[in-house]
Amino acid sequence: MSEKIRINKYLSASGVMSRREADRFILSGKILVNGVTAEPGMKVDGSEEILIEGKPLLKDPGSVKRVVIAYYKKRGIVTSTVNQGREKNNIIDAINYPDRIFPIGRLDKESEGLILLTNDGSLVNRLLKGAGGHEKEYEVSLDKEISDSDISLMAKGGIELIPGRKNRPCKVRKTGPCSINIILTEGINREIRRMAEYYGYRVMKLKRIRFINVTLDGLKPGEYRELTDSEIESLI
Numbered sequence: 001m002s003e004k005i006r007i008n009k010y011l012s013a014s015g016v017m018s019r020r021e022a023d024r025f026i027l028s029g030k031i032l033v034n035g036v037t038a039e040p041g042m043k044v045d046g047s048e049e050i051l052i053e054g055k056p057l058l059k060d061p062g063s064v065k066r067v068v069i070a071y072y073k074k075r076g077i078v079t080s081t082v083n084q085g086r087e088k089n090n091i092i093d094a095i096n097y098p099d100r101i102f103p104i105g106r107l108d109k110e111s112e113g114l115i116l117l118t119n120d121g122s123l124v125n126r127l128l129k130g131a132g133g134h135e136k137e138y139e140v141s142l143d144k145e146i147s148d149s150d151i152s153l154m155a156k157g158g159i160e161l162i163p164g165r166k167n168r169p170c171k172v173r174k175t176g177p178c179s180i181n182i183i184l185t186e187g188i189n190r191e192i193r194r195m196a197e198y199y200g201y202r203v204m205k206l207k208r209i210r211f212i213n214v215t216l217d218g219l220k221p222g223e224y225r226e227l228t229d230s231e232i233e234s235l236i
Contacts, residue, residue, distance in 0.1 A: 113208035
């Protein structure tokens with residue numbers, strides 16, 4: 001590569017991590033370029049020696065076997081690769097996988113359930129694009145009985161949950177007096193909690209049970225498994 005590009009874009013194009021994850025690593029001083037701590041906006045052409053947490057970036061990242069992991073995140077685990085101070089509860093520490101991996105999307109600290117992690121940055125970018133309409137399914141327990149009219153309103157979407165952005169229509173069905181099943185196709189931060197609060201409910205328990213074709217089946221809290229090649233192909 002002769003033309004220089006931003007290092008976060010280079011790492012993402014190499015399949016090492018997403019741009020967002022690269023930015024986090026850069027800001028935390030975990031990336032060195034020719035012995036110098038990388039800075040936001042730094043440009044590289046691929047000829048440099050790049051160290052990520054002391055480990056050299058392979059010149060041919062494509063030769064590394066792609067790994068995708070399905071993990072059952074417990075409540076209290078933070079979806080971050082960064083240490084949380086004294087509280088050793090980030091998702092990377094919790095899994096303790098032998099190779100460098102990073103999460104595809106997020107699941108807030110108070111939620112539990114399925115989250116995927118991978119060593120392929122290009123896959124992260126592809127699956128996190130909102131236009132992809134990828135389904136994510138959740139089981140939700142509320143603090144009080146929910147009415148059929150509120151379920152219909154939730155399903156219609158169109159609520160401005162964050163300034164300047166309205167949520168998409170989604171699938172909502174009642175599974176009990178105080179429980180619902182929701183299928184989303186976007187990634188607004190804390191969307192279900194914000195949506196419930198909008199209609200006067202509080203989420204007591206939230207569990208993601210499916211991401212596209214991958215489910216929690218066979219996993220207990222804190223366990224993970226590697227996806228098969230056929231599952232990965234179906235996923236993308």
